[in-house]
Amino acid sequence: MNNRIRTDIAHNARVWNYWLGGKDNYPVDRAVGDQVTSFYPSIGEVARADRAFLGRAVTRLAAGEGVRQFLDIGTGLPTADNTHEVAQRIVPDARIVYVDNDPIVLTHARALLTSSPEGVTEYVDADAHDPEKVLAGAAEVLDLSRPVAVLMLGLLNFVMDTDEARSIVRTLMAAVPSGSHLVLTHPTLDPELGGEGNVAAMAFWNENATPPITARTREEFASFFDGLELLDPGIVSCSRWGAPEAAAVAQFGAVARKP
Template sequence: MSDNPEIDRKVPNVARIYNYFLGGRDNFAADRTAAESVLSMAPEVRAAALENREFLVRAVDHVARAAGVRQFVDIGAGIPARRPVHQVAQRVDPAARVAYVDNDPVVLAHARALLGRGRGTTVVQGDVRCPEAILAAPGLAGLLDLSRPVAVVLIAVLHFVPDSDDPAGIVRRLLDRLPSGSHVVITHLSDGGVPGDPRIARVRQVYGGRLFFRSRAAIGALFDGLELVEPGLVGVADWRRSWSGAQGTSWWLAGVARKP
């Protein structure tokens, strides 16, 4: 990674920690130390992160292929990983367009270097808590036609939004501004039905308390007013997977829904 005055190598960064879980190289010693602290408490987190990424690929392919959506907004996109959204969507239709959105300067620096030059893509600075500003951003509005269906991708982002900022309301505000036939793709950390699991408190501590494990009911509420695509709200490894085998980890729940 190149030097950047906005990047503090000594402070762990959420995006870089996740990059480490995925086996990426865009991370520093502080990020690796924090990630290994999480893995020491919950070794399955690495597998869960990889399952989360594979779900994203399957979900985007489904929305593009089966639902015919050709426009995507990836909010909280994170450091670019293998098979980013535009590559998956453009495999279905080379004319598909994707706006990547993040408020993290680390992510923006990487995304603009690696994604902003791609055909049919743009990189926009924006905060998920301000959905109206995201959809009105000139870079996004210049690429996407918001009068036509759009898929909003919220992978591993809403569990960083506290209840006081109303994550379900954020989803509603995003979809309210999009036409019928639009979709939302969400993954969220679950408390596994055991909110008192001591590992949750320890993992939250690593993230400075800015990580919110929610119940299945609370995650399900993110899709209120929308039509959940089969098989509904399930573990990330179990959403339309084409293979059989061991059950996936229980840390993440995932769903895809359509606006009626």
């Protein structure tokens, strides 16, 4: 695999970083980010809502569900309130494994590899398309015989085939025991959430940036949770999960428990 960092084509991790107000991006990322925003003005709100959802979901799992282990796949570039920071504020001995295969994320991994003295934070260089490799790396840090929260925020939308995306989820959740949780967000074209703006934005993205992206319906998103028990409030706009009065964004969010 060629791990050279491409600065001539926009990349999701860096554009997302730009939308979040970060500095780890290049002119091409800002140009594409601005063009996507012109098609879909609320994309920055989606990015911020997704990040806020992460904090609320991890807080609930650590404080309310007794989760002490987190597998965060598709980490992206570090920003404020990363998974380990949220979890270890509540549970200092929490163990967190970050997974990504983006070379620019890898160069920033050291910023993620901080931890409370009692806990552990590690980074695995692996592709979500290879869940067995993800699990092998995670097993070096996490005890997969004890509950694990598996997080994939804004990740499965880069797995273009829905059957493959379901297979990835099934493989990961089959490897963790009862009491584990699945945490997902995913963009949608659902007009009830304002998703029609995603159509032109995603078409532009797929012509000008990498990796390609797809939206999914509520029913397709729900299928990722087959066999799991959704936590309240179920499948909602990620901005409204744990914050019911917030304005909706065109990004589903949900958390479910493995029975």
